[in-house]
Amino acid sequence: MQFLIRVVFVLIAAVFLVPEPSGASIIFRPGQKAEYVPPGEEAISGNAAEVYQIAQTAEKEGNLKRAIRAYKTIVKRHPKDALAPAALYRAAQLQEQTRQYTPAADSYLQLVERYPSSAHFDDAIEGQFRVGEIYLNGKKLKLLGIPVASALDRAVTIFANVVRTAPYGRYTARAQFNIGLAREKQGANDAAIQAYQAVVDKFPNEPIAADAQYQIGYIWFTAARLGTNDAAATANAKTAFQDFLFHYPKSEKTPQARKNLDILEHKQTNNSFKVAKFYDKQKYYRAAVIYYNEVIRQQPGSEESNEAKKRIDQLRAKFGDAALQPAIAVSQNAKKKAEAQRGGTAGIGAARPGAPNNEAPLPASEGDSSLPPPASLAPDTTTAPEPVLPLPGTSTSSDPSGAPGASASPEESASPAP
Numbered sequence: 001m002q003f004l005i006r007v008v009f010v011l012i013a014a015v016f017l018v019p020e021p022s023g024a025s026i027i028f029r030p031g032q033k034a035e036y037v038p039p040g041e042e043a044i045s046g047n048a049a050e051v052y053q054i055a056q057t058a059e060k061e062g063n064l065k066r067a068i069r070a071y072k073t074i075v076k077r078h079p080k081d082a083l084a085p086a087a088l089y090r091a092a093q094l095q096e097q098t099r100q101y102t103p104a105a106d107s108y109l110q111l112v113e114r115y116p117s118s119a120h121f122d123d124a125i126e127g128q129f130r131v132g133e134i135y136l137n138g139k140k141l142k143l144l145g146i147p148v149a150s151a152l153d154r155a156v157t158i159f160a161n162v163v164r165t166a167p168y169g170r171y172t173a174r175a176q177f178n179i180g181l182a183r184e185k186q187g188a189n190d191a192a193i194q195a196y197q198a199v200v201d202k203f204p205n206e207p208i209a210a211d212a213q214y215q216i217g218y219i220w221f222t223a224a225r226l227g228t229n230d231a232a233a234t235a236n237a238k239t240a241f242q243d244f245l246f247h248y249p250k251s252e253k254t255p256q257a258r259k260n261l262d263i264l265e266h267k268q269t270n271n272s273f274k275v276a277k278f279y280d281k282q283k284y285y286r287a288a289v290i291y292y293n294e295v296i297r298q299q300p301g302s303e304e305s306n307e308a309k310k311r312i313d314q315l316r317a318k319f320g321d322a323a324l325q326p327a328i329a330v331s332q333n334a335k336k337k338a339e340a341q342r343g344g345t346a347g348i349g350a351a352r353p354g355a356p357n358n359e360a361p362l363p364a365s366e367g368d369s370s371l372p373p374p375a376s377l378a379p380d381t382t383t384a385p386e387p388v389l390p391l392p393g394t395s396t397s398s399d400p401s402g403a404p405g406a407s408a409s410p411e412e413s414a415s416p417a418p
Contacts (some may be wrong), residue, residue: 044066044070046084047078048074048078048081048084048087051070051073051078052070052071052074052083052087054066054070055067055068055070055071055074059094062098064094064097064098064281065098067090067091067094068091071087071088071090071091071094072087072091072107074087074088075110075151079114081188084115085115085119085120086116086118086120088114088115089108089118089120089123089124091107092104092108092111092127093127096127096130096131101131101135102154104127105127105131105132105161108124108125108127108128108131109124109161109165111124111251112128112165113165122169122170125162125169125170125171126170126171128158128162129162129171131158132155132158132159135151135152135154136159136176136178136181136182136185138151149323152173152185152186153182155178155182156179156182156183159175159178159182160175160179162175162177163175163176171270172203173199173202173206173209174209176198176199176202177195177208177211177212180192180196180199180212180215181215184215188339189223192219193216193219195211196215196216197216199212200213207249209239210248210251210253211253213243213244213248214244214253214257215242217237217240217243217244217260219256220233220234220236220237220240221237221263224237224264224267225267231268231271234267234268237260237264238264241257241261244257245258247249256374264297265298265299266302269298269302269304269305270304272291272295273295273304273308275291276289276290276291276292276294276311279291285315285319285323285324286324288315289312289315289324292309292311292312293308294313295308296308296309312324338401
């Protein structure tokens with residue numbers, strides 16, 4: 001008890017010793033306990049001009065929290081007053097200054113949506129873009145405890161608002177590009193490509209369009225180089241880079257685009273060469289020649305191309321040109337005759353390829369005996385010649401008409417012929 005009495009006396013003495021009042025307020029309400037309000041947190045009232053003056057005074061005194069609250073009070077209580085747009089813009093600026101980035105972006109957005117004719121409209125769009133880039137780049141966010149993944153989602157939202165509220169503005173194309181960049185950082189490549197494509201389609205004359213087209217190619221290029229067997233990734237990357245070179249030949253990224261195309265061409269040639277060697281090893285020489293010719297077409301003069309020419313010459317010396325040429329399509333009448341003789345069973349299932357041609361020994365293939373079969377042994381119907389047929393003198397069925405059978409599946413071709 002004596003201790004409490006001493007504490008009270010110390011507090012009383014301190015009050016008398018303070019030379020200036022603290023400015024704090026104690027608010028008494030009937031039927032309620034007394035409420036302590038810190039300096040600068042007192043209720044703000046008055047008309048728009050009076051509240052605006054309170055905000056200005058608080059800002060000069062360095063009490064930015066009270067200044068923001070006063071500016072926002074004008075917007076809330078006097079939304080139609082002439083001072084409201086300027087007050088809202090100033091509140092957004094102070095929020096950004098004090099690193100309240102999300103509230104700042106919301107205030108900027110509120111300004112452009114509620115006061116589109118304001119003199120601060122363009123400044124508010126720029127403010128949104130500025131905050132969006134802070135989230136996109138991840139700067140200063142660790143200090144605020146904001147996860148990077150969440151920051152990228154916020155960046156996308158802010159940039160999308162810029163595109164929506166100012167579709168023809170100064171920052172619109174860059175905001176659309178940054179949406180793609182954020183999605184690319186997140187690994188959402190489909191969404192990134194869509195965002196970049198929107199830049200190319202809607203803003204073809206903007207400098208950022210060249211970067212967007214390049215990024216489309218780069219995303220596909222990365223997918224093609226990750227070891228995937230998806231030929232579409234390589235094809236899409238080549239198309240994107242070719243479009244880039246056609247539309248933006250003077251871009252600073254042109255040399256890199258050409259280099260990437262060379263890498264893709266070599267990758268495609270290397271894949272075709274592996275398939276050709278696999279067929280060669282299995283003694284399906286006609287199929288091997290098809291892919292050797294693809295190698296020559298894709299990269300003439302390359303090491304693989306020279307080796308492919310050499311191997312084709314070896315095969316021709318043993319079998320002749322006729323045995324290695326793609327088969328001519330069977331006429332319609334011959335097909336009908338064959339279907340009738342098969343009792344209407346043509347087209348059901350897949351015929352196995354004929355036995356390898358062992359009539360004459362050939363030079364050993366230089367292919368690696370450990371080479372695994374490709375994803376598909378049949379030529380790609382979108383790029384390769386006609387399906388592989390057995391060599392003359394072999395048979396895949398008892399059909400006396402000699403109609404060609406279907407191409408074999410990878411599993412069938414990899415197994416020994418019956």
